[in-house]
Amino acid sequence: MAVFAAFVFSLVMFVLVLEMLRRKKLREKYAVLWLLVGGGSLILAGWPQLLALVAGWLGVQVPSNLLFAMSIVLLIGVALHLSWELSVVEDETRILAEEVAILNTALKQLQGEVRSPKDPGQSGTGTGHPVPPAAGDRL
């Protein structure tokens, strides 16, 4: 019975990952990992004696401990990977924020110049300072 439950659980997970992939809710680079995990648990659910066999080879006394140990290592790896991805995303967000702020200020200065070409100091948005010539137009 427990074997059957494990099998159903793995199958549901496998299908769920595929479905999320299909609906573009999950990107391939993350999906590969979960498909491997799902596939692995399907195999183990189908052939439970496999775990005992591998545990015997590795010298692990209780087969389930091997499973727990593998799960912990995997989850730590996933958490670390997500932190890394998050750092990358935060960095990209910061760069976008900088660029948006700079563009916004430039836009306001241009608008101020268009509205009062002779006296840009009257626009009241602090745009009265002449913009020094740009060394290069690129960031």
Added chain:
Amino acid sequence: MFMTEPPRVLVIMPAWNEGETVGDTVREVLAQGKGYDVLVVDDGSSDDTARLAGEAGATVLKLPFNLGVGGAMRAGFKYAKTHGYQTVIQVDSDGQHDPRDIERVVQGLQHADISIGARFAEEGDYKVTGPRKWAMSFLAAVISRLAKTKLTDVTSGFRAGNVRAINQYIDHYPAEYLGDTIDSLVVAIRSGCAVAQVPVTMRVRQGGVPSHNPAKSAVYLLRSVFALFLALTRRKSQVPSDKA
């Protein structure tokens, strides 16, 4: 003798909810009459810092959300580079840095790429004690050795930089805690920027409360040592000074 116009100086002021003081500080800097351009980087303030700074005559860079002092400064450096400024100086918007000292700190750039307005160098009566003091003197000793010049206040935010420093900062200017002072300085030195120190007086902050308690100071010590360790092991920036 050629009459060349002096290069324009951009005063960068990171400001986060500094509505109380930012207007006065901007006006005070502009009142120096040295032709400084003031850029206030509004670091996602929820008060009207941006409006008050603009009314006082500053150009305002409004970040859509809070990025921290380091993030704000980096945006400022990017602005400086985009607009071709040769010299930048960071000034606190809470009025702790005396605008009259700006000229002296900028003068320090004649012999260096980064010029630090230092609080402990003979002038003024700025004092700290306990673990915070140990951290500061330890950092000063290590970074002085790296920079091959005597530096007494390496966590000072009152800093000027030239084009070389701006380019280096844009390549590497961490937004994390303490990164904007220690980390940025150490990486700049290792990337070949020369550093000089100019003594300045520090004024009493115009608003807000400084945090002084032993536990916080101890954490400060640990974090600064950690920040230093990271900075010492980071890769150097490749900054040819003519990089466009």
